[in-house]
Amino acid sequence: MTTIKDIATKLGISTSTVSKGINGASDISEQMRQLVLDTALEMGYIPKSMKDISRRKICILIENMSYENIDQFGYEIIEGFKRAASKKHMDVTIIPTNLSMKSSRRYDSFMLKNSYSGAFFLGLTLHDDYMAQLIQTRVPTVLLDNQIAGNPNVAYIGTENQEGIDAAVSHLAELGHKKIAFLNGTEHSMVTEERQNAFTSCMESHGLIPDENLIRYGCFLPDCAKDHVPGFLEHGATAVMCASDLIASGVINEAARLGYRVPEDISVIGFDDLPIAQYLSPPLTTIRQDRTALGQSALLVLDSLINDLSISKLLLRPKFIVRGSTGPCKAK
Template identity: 35%
Template sequence: MVTITDIARRLGVAVSTVSKGLNGANDVSESTRALILKTAVEMGYAGRKVQKSGVRKVCVLAEREEFLSAGQFGYDLAMGFRTTAAQNGWQADLAPFQGLLSSQEALDTFLLRHNYAGAFLIKQPLDSFFQSNYLKNLINSAFPLVFWEEESNGPCSGSVGSDHRRGVFMAVEHLCQLGHKRIALLNGLPDFPLSGLWAAAYRDALEVLQLTYQDALYADCRGEESVRPFVDRLLSFGATAVLCAGSQASSSVLACLRAMGRRIPEEISVLGLSGRLEASEKKEPFTVVRQDSLSLGRAAFYMLEGLRNKIPMGRLLLRPQLILRDTTGPCARHL
């Protein structure tokens, strides 16, 4: 079993220096601390608590604790990860980032201090934490890290996510098979990370399926006030189906069409592109392409195991599901 004496001997430094580096003491330089942590992880060092109890631990990290509450987007991700960890003999703790950020403690120090062998990081797109310098430093972590929907080029990190490009193609193909030729897209905000991907995938799908792209049938959603003008325009240009980026946009489009007296799906079909099951979808079910978050959480644990065993991992994309409900149907013009 590796001890701090072994680490000190490997590095040619005092045992006290290794102890200080592992515990984040202020009188050890950042470069020395990083070298000590890297060497400790590479040598398989475990803290005294792990050595005594034999408990193997990993953790789930989220910027805010509420992300992991029941009904929130991170709940099923964390549940899938934790249950799979337990089935494989690991304890997976929930460890919100608030304390870590406020203390500015290095992630490697935090993980080693709490005897974690690695972490699954869950974020919401555009969160300030994940745009900070703190994230940039994570790619140099000596610990195995798995990110959700956040690409990382770190030597000890990987990411899991949904194959959104494939999901958009599944959606357009489904509508095409129902006879729809003029398919519109109400995309997300221009600065939303997935919006560019959805837009490109939409145009690619139309081309593959030999359908014509029209600027009039595409728009970026800029809030509730942008829905009605877009719906008016797509109807005036003869669209018979519309893709909506996100469950909230889908619900807004459905409400707008019904308020106009349009019959769904007899006159127009509506299909949502969503990464997870949201409250709006539970309230008003609609045809949707989305990813099983429990499966993503399970995949994250197995990727973490691979990284721990020195298997170089990159980005793993799971195929989303097309869930059919009564908001899509045959194009009326082809009945």
């Protein structure tokens, strides 16, 4: 097993300098610190603090996801993760991040420098700098709705999209809807691609024809509805499926602004079942993700990776919730 002395010998420096570099001391240069960290990683060094299960530190790296209150998507995921970590006597640090931060430091170096045994990533998209680094990382890492193939140190958790979307399409088909629109989230994200593919295949399996004029990428915010709902209505949509409840709330508001009633004129379905879903007017039919369970599952998988049990992915089952925003297709 690699020791501080081994690193010092390879670099031709003192063990105290290696220790300072690994432990973040302020009296060595940043260049020397990075050299020490990079060499430690290459040699497979693991600090005692990362091996000590009685004081293990883990972190949540989060970007482009709100989590401060219960109405926001990330809140219950983080709460579930923290509760599960507490039972394992793990300390959790939440670290908001952005692209400039990620570009200025190597992921593995950051984790080693701060003695984090593993991380849970929330909200990062496939093209991000850290995602490229995760292809070769040695750090136990769990991703929500993202996947890195071939690295046994990285696992993926999420909700089974196909099952939830199939239930929603089946529900609308039984209500007589054929012209069903799909308003997706942000492009270049694995989860949005999966949901769009699921929507297309589920439409076809129910004998319905997906219309390219009725399938659009937006973003996971209500405001994107105003850019797409008028076009959906112009092309005859009688129902709109949305990649999130926030998008669905925007669709309901935009339909009302244009003089359409929900669900009498157009039905709307969301995804997530955020607390606000049941308080919209009308209450929102949606595909529920158990976000607390997602957080608990992330910790379960991360703990397994830390203990050398390699897990590829863990998917939770969704639940379809019928409320007042869907109704029979209006005869035309």
